[in-house]
Amino acid sequence: MSVAEDQIAQEPRIVTEIPGPKSRELHARRQAVVPPGVHSVVPVYVERAHGSVLVDVDGNQIVDVCGGIGVTTIGHTDDAVVAAAAAQLGKVTHTLFTMTPYEPYVQVAEHLARNVPGSTAERPYKTLLMNSGAEAVENGVKIARRYTRRPGVAVLEHAYHGRTALTSSMNHKGAPYAQGYGPRVGDIYKAPNSYPLRDGLSGPEAAKRTIAYLEKMAGAEDLACLVVEPVQGEGGFIVPADGYLPALAEWCRANGIVFIADEVQAGMARTGTVFSIEQFGVEPDIVLSAKGIAGGLPLAGITGRAEIMDASLPGGLGGTFGGNPVSCAAAVAVFDQIERDGLLARAKHIEEVFGDGLRGLAAKHSAIAEVRGKGAMLAIEIVKPGTLEHDPELTQRVIDFAVQRGILLLSAGIYGNVIRFLPSLQFTDELCATVVRVLDEAFEATTA
Numbered sequence: 503m504s505v506a507e508d509q510i511a512q513e514p515r516i517v518t519e520i521p522g523p524k525s526r527e528l529h530a531r532r533q534a535v536v537p538p539g540v541h542s543v544v545p546v547y548v549e550r551a552h553g554s555v556l557v558d559v560d561g562n563q564i565v566d567v568c569g570g571i572g573v574t575t576i577g578h579t580d581d582a583v584v585a586a587a588a589a590q591l592g593k594v595t596h597t598l599f600t601m602t603p604y605e606p607y608v609q610v611a612e613h614l615a616r617n618v619p620g621s622t623a624e625r626p627y628k629t630l631l632m633n634s635g636a637e638a639v640e641n642g643v644k645i646a647r648r649y650t651r652r653p654g655v656a657v658l659e660h661a662y663h664g665r666t667a668l669t670s671s672m673n674h675k676g677a678p679y680a681q682g683y684g685p686r687v688g689d690i691y692k693a694p695n696s697y698p699l700r701d702g703l704s705g706p707e708a709a710k711r712t713i714a715y716l717e718k719m720a721g722a723e724d725l726a727c728l729v730v731e732p733v734q735g736e737g738g739f740i741v742p743a744d745g746y747l748p749a750l751a752e753w754c755r756a757n758g759i760v761f762i763a764d765e766v767q768a769g770m771a772r773t774g775t776v777f778s779i780e781q782f783g784v785e786p787d788i789v790l791s792a793k794g795i796a797g798g799l800p801l802a803g804i805t806g807r808a809e810i811m812d813a814s815l816p817g818g819l820g821g822t823f824g825g826n827p828v829s830c831a832a833a834v835a836v837f838d839q840i841e842r843d844g845l846l847a848r849a850k851h852i853e854e855v856f857g858d859g860l861r862g863l864a865a866k867h868s869a870i871a872e873v874r875g876k877g878a879m880l881a882i883e884i885v886k887p888g889t890l891e892h893d894p895e896l897t898q899r900v901i902d903f904a905v906q907r908g909i910l911l912l913s914a915g916i917y918g919n920v921i922r923f924l925p926s927l928q929f930t931d932e933l934c935a936t937v938v939r940v941l942d943e944a945f946e947a948t949t950a
């Protein structure tokens with residue numbers, strides 16, 4: 503147990519109203535100098551954190567079931583990550599890899615080559631490192647276009663890929679991500695996805711619909727790539743029906759389209775395998791990672807088949823901060839724990855324990871239409887009882903109730919009627935039970 507863990511008990515403890523007086527004071531200062539477009543869902547100012555608990559400036563302890571949207575997968579201020587980053591800080595913090603390189607970048611690429619499905623020791627996948635998820639998507643598309651010499655980009659409904667000009671045009675939701683920021687980028691085709699709760703289609707049926715749409719609207723020969731989140735994140739943790747992703751991958755292969763798995767949210771041990779696509783039996787041409795890869799530091803990977811990655815000319819790929827040495831050292835510490843410390847089994851354990859708790863709630867509260875997800879990436883979809891009508895108001899009331907009890911939850915879904923859970927893999931059974939109990943109280947109080 504670290505000093506920090508010793509100081510931050512892994513439990514909620516509320517000592518002021520939420521947000522407390524110091525948070526409100528900071529929020530007033532912030533509003534004068536930070537634009538409202540940079541919205542904070544819960545304006546509680548965090549001073550420190552460890553494991554699964556945040557401590558705010560007023561001394562409240564809040565259980566973090568979001569992990570900064572799936573970033574602190576191995577827990578906040580993980581001892582090994584902090585030690586590795588601190589050691590690297592004292593050695594070298596920047597040279598620019600495309601100027602004079604360093605080992606940690608190569609180590610991260612080696613870890614990714616070992617863990618991406620499809621990559622083998624004889625023919626390892628190669629990696630470009632950048633800083634953010636959106637940059638990973640930008641570069642994945644760029645590399646696929648260079649390799650295929652085709653312009654078109656296929657994405658799925660309910661997708662989320664980022665907030666840059668290209669990626670905000672790829673998102674399903676125009677408002678608030680692309681609205682008013684036009685012109686939106688062209689040659690992007692948004693095909694229907696597989697959404698078992700709502701479309702009732704089998705995987706092969708849903709794939710047929712997706713493919714028919716793309717063949718009509720884009721034409722396969724114009725498509726450079728299909729970008730899919732194997733488990734959709736912002737879209738509401740939608741798990742496609744069995745057989746959907748393999749059918750899409752097969753169609754891509756037959757038509758020379760690069761299959762890109764956007765694992766920015768679902769990857770890095772979150773779902774119980776290093777990359778979630780593994781559980782669908784697909785070997786993607788390119789895998790994108792970011793969020794959880796460096797234990798809270800900014801880093802993103804674009805990992806793909808060598809012939810695709812090798813299609814760019816020297817100097818065509820990179821960026822000043824891409825693959826920062828401190829972030830890379832932290833990522834190596836994350837991979838070491840994933841490969842050695844049974845973190846994948848932890849994700850499966852959370853799926854069982856927390857999933858059971860959520861299914862118990864669904865049996866009791868008819869507003870919960872479905873419990874879904876994989877590993878430590880779980881969600882409940884909230885509807886008007888007896889219908890499939892979205893209920894974003896109830897969703898928000900439940901979330902607001904929970905934060906007053908020291909449980910930080912986050913919504914998802916195009917209509918904001920999903921609560922997604924992204925606990926750290928250190929989340930204890932006791933914390934799972936606490937979250938389920940508070941949710942139970944929240945549904946009792948808000949549906950009464």
Ligand SMILES: *Cc1c(COP(=O)(O)O)cnc(C)c1O
Pocket residue numbers: 633634635636637639662663664665731735736764765766767768792793
């Ligand atoms: C968060 C996210 C992104 C964008 O990542 P940023 O680091 O915020 O740019 C892209 N794809 C998916 C699936 C994401 O969840």
